Amino acid sequence: MSGSGASGTNAGKRPNEQLGSWFVRSGWSKGELARQVNRRARQIGAHHISTDTSRVRRWLDGEQPREPIPRLLSELFSERFGAVVTIEDLGLRTAHQSPSASGVDMPWAGPATVSLLSDFSRSDLMLARRGFLGTSLVLSAGPALIEPMQRWLVPAPSGESGAAGPAETAAAARRPSRLSPPELELLETTTAMFRQWDAQCGGGLRRKAVVGQLHEVTDLLQEPQPPATAKRLFKVAAELGELAGWMSYDVGLQPTAQKYFVLALHAAKEAGDKPLGSYILSSMSRQMIHLGRPDDALELIHLAQYGSRDCATARTQAMLYAMEARAYANMGQPSKCKRAVRMAEDTFADVGLDGEPEPDWIRFFSEAELNGENAHSYRDLAYVAGRSPTYASLAEPVMERAVELFAKDEEHQRSYALNLIGMATVHLLKREPEQSTVLSQRALTVARQIRSERVNTRLRKTVDTVARDFGDVAEIRRLTDELTEQLPETAEAV
Numbered sequence: 001m002s003g004s005g006a007s008g009t010n011a012g013k014r015p016n017e018q019l020g021s022w023f024v025r026s027g028w029s030k031g032e033l034a035r036q037v038n039r040r041a042r043q044i045g046a047h048h049i050s051t052d053t054s055r056v057r058r059w060l061d062g063e064q065p066r067e068p069i070p071r072l073l074s075e076l077f078s079e080r081f082g083a084v085v086t087i088e089d090l091g092l093r094t095a096h097q098s099p100s101a102s103g104v105d106m107p108w109a110g111p112a113t114v115s116l117l118s119d120f121s122r123s124d125l126m127l128a129r130r131g132f133l134g135t136s137l138v139l140s141a142g143p144a145l146i147e148p149m150q151r152w153l154v155p156a157p158s159g160e161s162g163a164a165g166p167a168e169t170a171a172a173a174r175r176p177s178r179l180s181p182p183e184l185e186l187l188e189t190t191t192a193m194f195r196q197w198d199a200q201c202g203g204g205l206r207r208k209a210v211v212g213q214l215h216e217v218t219d220l221l222q223e224p225q226p227p228a229t230a231k232r233l234f235k236v237a238a239e240l241g242e243l244a245g246w247m248s249y250d251v252g253l254q255p256t257a258q259k260y261f262v263l264a265l266h267a268a269k270e271a272g273d274k275p276l277g278s279y280i281l282s283s284m285s286r287q288m289i290h291l292g293r294p295d296d297a298l299e300l301i302h303l304a305q306y307g308s309r310d311c312a313t314a315r316t317q318a319m320l321y322a323m324e325a326r327a328y329a330n331m332g333q334p335s336k337c338k339r340a341v342r343m344a345e346d347t348f349a350d351v352g353l354d355g356e357p358e359p360d361w362i363r364f365f366s367e368a369e370l371n372g373e374n375a376h377s378y379r380d381l382a383y384v385a386g387r388s389p390t391y392a393s394l395a396e397p398v399m400e401r402a403v404e405l406f407a408k409d410e411e412h413q414r415s416y417a418l419n420l421i422g423m424a425t426v427h428l429l430k431r432e433p434e435q436s437t438v439l440s441q442r443a444l445t446v447a448r449q450i451r452s453e454r455v456n457t458r459l460r461k462t463v464d465t466v467a468r469d470f471g472d473v474a475e476i477r478r479l480t481d482e483l484t485e486q487l488p489e490t491a492e493a494v
Contacts, residue, residue, distance in 0.1 A: 013062030018091030202452030368405030
């Protein structure tokens with residue numbers, strides 16, 4: 001029965017009341033849950049998983065499923081309820097691991113960071129091929145996440161920073177680097193190229209290539225390097241780690257994404273790059289908003305703002321203000337949200353005035369992205385305020401501007417799709433189903449050209465909402481059929 005995810009022992013089992021409670025509140029049938037588990041298993045390459053109604057019934061009766069089933073159930077219920085639902089919340093067990101392997105509270109020291117990055121990227125590559133990608137990971141949230149991240153700002157004790165000790169560092173400084181300057185520049189250029197591919201094609205296409213490149217960089221960091229070279233390599237590792245996390249987030253691998261983000265922040269600290277660290281924290285914040293944890297998102301953004309207050313460019317600061325607005329919107333705090341939106345707009349007006357060169361990783365935050373983020377803040381406020389038409393009306397012109405700008409931007413196609421969907425939701429809030437359907441149709445055209453589970457899921461949820469609220473409109477029925485045909489994997493989701 002290995003293909004079904006059974007634990008192999010059922011003696012003395014009791015009904016799993018915790019799992020049963022979440023299951024009843026989800027509104028799913030046993031068959032629906034089984035289909036979603038199978039679909040998610042296929043997405044991560046676990047083709048040996050073949051769950052059915054009777055297997056779900058046994059889980060409810062107390063059978064403990066093998067990995068990766070507990071993690072898959074945690075992710076599915078988290079998405080269903082818009083909040084983190086841990087494996088423990090479901091009354092399930094996960095494989096025992098040391099805190100440094102499974103959690104986010106890890107040593108803030110160069111050699112440990114290199115070792116953990118190397119081990120995790122190697123495991124990701126190996127286990128992905130065998131169909132067990134990230135099966136032993138669980139999401140961290142609340143103080144368990146925030147408190148370790150606060151140590152990003154604590155100066156490292158003397159002798160603990162960098163990939164080698166003082167004596168080794170001195171020796172490395174005298175020894176020519178095996179890595180030539182052109183090779184190091186090529187690594188940096190390749191990282192920027194990967195980032196461009198992600199923006200164009202979504203996280204599903206090049207994720208393993210990024211993880212492989214990250215593993216190669218950690219191999220270089222395990223060799224003696226001159227301090228200047230090691231610092232640049234740590235920066236590359238931080239950028240690749242953030243990108244691997246972002247791509248994992250984009251395809252729905254949430255615990256894997258969080259692990260990469262945390263390791264990337266550690267690498268940014270070793271590189272001494274506070275603005276890059278603030279960017280990584282903003283990615284973590286975005287993930288927490290997605291998972292229904294706006295309080296955590298706000299803590300992470302405030303940590304990012306404080307840590308980079310004296311060194312971030314205007315573009316980076318504007319991006320952080322926009323993410324602060326998103327957090328406040330999802331917390332239902334309109335006045336603070338509007339203030340953060342204004343700060344984002346005012347700060348963005350200063351972009352380029354200082355003449356300082358900007359890192360490639362913040363280049364994405366354009367006028368289009370600024371408008372998109374601020375529009376989504378107003379849209380989120382509308383939802384939190386009980387589908388308020390007032391906030392929907394605030395969102396509409398800003399979202400229209402974002403869509404207009406992204407339509408001309410061939411590089412950021414995923415952002416174009418997400419803002420089309422965002423505009424569709426604004427029209428839904430205003431009870432304008434025809435306009436929502438037209439925009440969803442445009443988003444579907446873009447979604448077919450990229451590989452982003454995040455885009456597919458948001459599109460499916462939006463179309464489902466239109467069909468539920470205005471199902472008698474012929475255009476909506478046709479769009480639902482088209483979506484089912486053209487995005488079949490997404491069509492199985494509820």
